[in-house]
Amino acid sequence: xxxxxxxxxxxxxxxxxxxxxxxxxxxxxxxxxxxxxxxxxxxxxxxxxxxxxxxxxxxxxxxxxxxxxxxxxxxxxxxxxxxxxxxxxxxxxxxxxxxxxxxxxxxxxxxxxxxxxxxxxxxxxxxxxxxxxxxxxxxxxxxxxxxxxxxxxxxxxxxxxxxxxxxxxxxxxxxxxxxxxxxxxxxxxxxxxxxxxxxxxxxxxxxxxxx
Numbered sequence: 001x002x003x004x005x006x007x008x009x010x011x012x013x014x015x016x017x018x019x020x021x022x023x024x025x026x027x028x029x030x031x032x033x034x035x036x037x038x039x040x041x042x043x044x045x046x047x048x049x050x051x052x053x054x055x056x057x058x059x060x061x062x063x064x065x066x067x068x069x070x071x072x073x074x075x076x077x078x079x080x081x082x083x084x085x086x087x088x089x090x091x092x093x094x095x096x097x098x099x100x101x102x103x104x105x106x107x108x109x110x111x112x113x114x115x116x117x118x119x120x121x122x123x124x125x126x127x128x129x130x131x132x133x134x135x136x137x138x139x140x141x142x143x144x145x146x147x148x149x150x151x152x153x154x155x156x157x158x159x160x161x162x163x164x165x166x167x168x169x170x171x172x173x174x175x176x177x178x179x180x181x182x183x184x185x186x187x188x189x190x191x192x193x194x195x196x197x198x199x200x201x202x203x204x205x206x207x208x209x210x211x
Contacts, residue, residue: 062103062180062181062184064102064178064180064186064188065101065102066188066189066190067098067099067100067101067102067106067108067132067174067176067178067188067190068098068099068190068192069096069097069098069099069127069172069173069174069190069191069192070096070097070099070192070194070210071094071095071096071097071113071170071192071194071196071208071210072094072095072096072097072139073094073095074092074093074094074095074196074205074208075093075094075204075205076090076091076092076093076198076203076204076205077090077091077093077143078090078091079198079200079203081161081166081200082161083158083161083162086148086153086154086155086157086158086161087147087148087151087157088146088147088148088157088161088166089145089146089147089148090146090147090198090203091143091144091145091146092115092123092143092144092145092146093141093142093143093144094141094142094144095139095140095141095142096113096125096127096139096140096141096142096172097137097138097139097140098130098132098137098138098140098174098190099132099137100132100133100134100135100136100137100138100178101135102134102135102178102180103134103135103180104134104178104179104180104181104184105131105132105133105134105178105179106131106132106176106177106178106179106188106190107130107131107176107177107179108127108129108130108131108132108174108175108176108190109129109174109175109176110126110127110128110129111126111127111172111173111174111175112124112125112126112127112172113125113127113142113144113170113171113172113192114170114171114172115144115146115168115169115170115196116168116169116170116171117148117151117154117157117166117167117168117169118154118156119169120150120151120152121150122146122147122148122150122151122168123144123145123146123147124144125142125143125144127140127142127172127174128140146168160200161200164199164200164201165197165198165199165200165206166197166198166200167195167196167197167198168195168196168197168198169193169194169195169196170192170193170194170196170210171191171192171193171194172191172192173189173190173191173192174189174190174191175187175188175189176188176189176190192210192211193210193211194208194209194210194211195207195208195209195210196208
């Protein structure tokens with residue numbers, strides 16, 4: 001009796017589909033391509049984020065703003081006046097404030113604050129050299145002697161003293177530099193123009209407006 005031989009056949013996948021080597025290569029290439037696209041996308045997002053951060057940094061931290069100098073709360077000491085020979089004298093007690101809104105200190109040189117009556121100086125005080133810290137305010141208390149010694153005869157002054165309200169102005173300009181990140185220095189000048197109204201009867205500062 002002849003012996004039967006059995007030939008072995010490879011098992012077919014359950015779904016009946018056999019993947020070729022070519023299809024395996026295509027799938028691997030497709031995966032690599034998708035990974036590269038994802039990588040480039042992340043890099044692009046990172047670059048855009050960095051640009052946005054630098055833009056915000058440049059518009060806020062690195063933008064140099066002009067400091068401000070102003071007069072604070074003020075009082076009068078020993079106020080005297082005369083309408084017969086139009087004149088007045090007093091000590092003006094005030095606080096000079098140098099406000100710095102920058103992200104770095106503002107170092108300013110010595111300067112003057114001048115008080116005037118109708119453009120004629122009636123008193124001056126020296127502002128010493130100093131520094132307003134980062135986003136801070138430098139406060140300097142001063143007492144200024146005001147009088148009409150240098151003032152020519154004025155019917156307007158007599159009228160104001162009789163009316164009960166004396167109007168003075170005050171001006172100042174400080175020059176200095178704003179320092180950012182310890183490497184960048186920008187020259188900036190702080191200026192001031194104030195209008196002061198004095199109540200002659202009560203011998204007090206009625207109003208003070210600065211710009």
